[in-house]
Amino acid sequence: MSYHVNEKGYYGEFGGAFIPEMLYPNTEELRQNYLQIMAEPSFQEEFNQLLKDYVGRPTPLYFAERMSEKYQTKIYLKREDLNHTGAHKVNNTIGQILMAKKLGKNRIIAETGAGQHGVATATVCALMGIDCVVYMGEIDIARQAPNVARMKMLGAEVRPALSGSRTLKDATNEAIRDWINNPVDTHYIIGSVVGPHPYPDMVARFQSVISEEIKSQLLEKEGRENPDYVVACVGGGSNAAGAYYHFLDTPEVGIIAVEAAGKGIHSGESAATSALGKVGIIHGSKTLLMQTPDGQITEPYSISAGLDYPGVGPLHAHLFRSGRGEFISITDDEAMTAGLTLCQLEGIIPAIESSHGLAILEQRKFNPEDVVVMNLSGRGDKDLQNYIDYFKL
Amino acid sequence: MNRIQSKLQEDQKLLSIYFTAGYPNLGDTVQIIQDLEKNGVDLIEIGLPFSDPLADGPTIQASSTQALHNGMTTELLFNQLKDIRKTVSIPLIIMGYFNPVYQYGVEAFCKKCQEIGIDGLILPDLPLDVYLEDYEAIFKKYGLINVFLITPQTSEERIRLIDDASDGFIYMVSSASTTGAKEGFGEAQQSYFERIAAMKLKNPQIVGFGISNKATFDQATQRAKGAIIGSAFIKHLDQNGPKKIDGFVRGIR
């Protein structure tokens, strides 16, 4: 059994392309070309070169000694926080901007919640000299002022999404609408492993560099390629997909997915999709999503804007349903505390998203000899105001 | 024969009107349908509101948000429509997004439509291949016509596939866009209308998106069998409430 996408674009029962006919030519063009383009030596070469010289890869796999001592297991941190722009998001935007160029597109659109993906998209557009429009919910624009300023400095136009709940899901709707209105010259850079096929697979492949590096780095440090566990936080699921990718079909590697419980799974303010979601269609994909009994998509909540999405990529829905992945949800408070612990023990200020992954160490026991790789998806600079407010710093 | 199919055999160009159920007021649905029929509208698309209507422009989005806010649900819409066939005889189509239908249960939804006397469904995000593989048999069992969209970007090959899979009409999206009024149709649209007419499809075409007044209606129906007005009618409801529908329809033809 394989946990990778099948030829029809499904992971088990999840995935597919549930899109209006207006988007069929765009996604079909991508579907027919993405694998071939990604396999071209010239593409590979440029992608790898940029990841190395521009993004700063490979990112270290760091043995966190004091954390390991505290939690009595061997903890490695995959330092995606050290990437240019501060998170894993840029792996995908580098890949997709090169894809857009190969497809002959001269205009880029993207959605963003916290602004991390928006910044990573604006960055690669500046790098390539391509026009960039980023959709962002009106409410998020107000909450994430520094990232809005970054995108503007990088030359992107930030357009407020004024519809619906005016957050990430609505920004995604607006980006999709823009694509419907501009089907020929525009490429849509989706920021996670969500959306219609082939996006989940394409984004997972661009992020798969994370697990590729983990394998060779672990071999060097531990004399083996496979950890006992890989842990990652899941919003839409792109950093997780990248961290799991080369271990998906290796059953001896445990996969742990960490979702945001917000103020508690049953508080009515949560983003724990695997616990609260039902099968449905969101943004062109059949997956688990939070919705009313009537099929209206509901608004999630998490202190971390990057995990504040009412769905989850179809790969993760499949990992959950099949039992391949172990899903844990972490509250705001648990995540914030874990973030501070990492600062104090290792001198690393994590993104609040990533802190959700770290927080499982307080409740999930590992054996002393287990090798646990935690994907540290981003750094905490963008969250400083949140940390200030929360800890009254 | 399904009411849509009979209507398509009539000689005149067909005027179809879309409105969002539960808008402007929760209880307006039946009255609006009756008024539209009384004033000579040929076909009605009843919008089942959705929280995330990807293919819609601002006008229909706002009406959906308002309708949901008013309390519209799938069950309530079915309740409102349960006696509609006592007073209304023109074809009625439910237009919405796939997720609410999927949550209701596709078969249960279709069964309910048949009981009420709904003639067809338009679900823009239910793709052709999924429909054919999983749902065609259910739609047929309950006598429902599924209406597919085509756009100026749809390839000739795919249009033929869609024509094969259709047994009512083809919803011809006027331009690459979400719903909403345009300034009128230019040369690109004209040549698209002509290109499709020249394909001599087995199903007639009804043009939608961007039809807002008599001029655009006449232009669109030069080649096609009919045209659909959505956003412009929602704007009328926005300004007038569920009133003066006679004036609106008379302005079109």
Ligand SMILES: Cc1ncc(COP(=O)(O)O)c(C=O)c1O
């Ligand atoms: C640092 C960081 N981690 C995780 C996420 C969540 O996204 P994904 O689940 O796609 O990795 C984000 C999204 O903004 C992020 O900025």
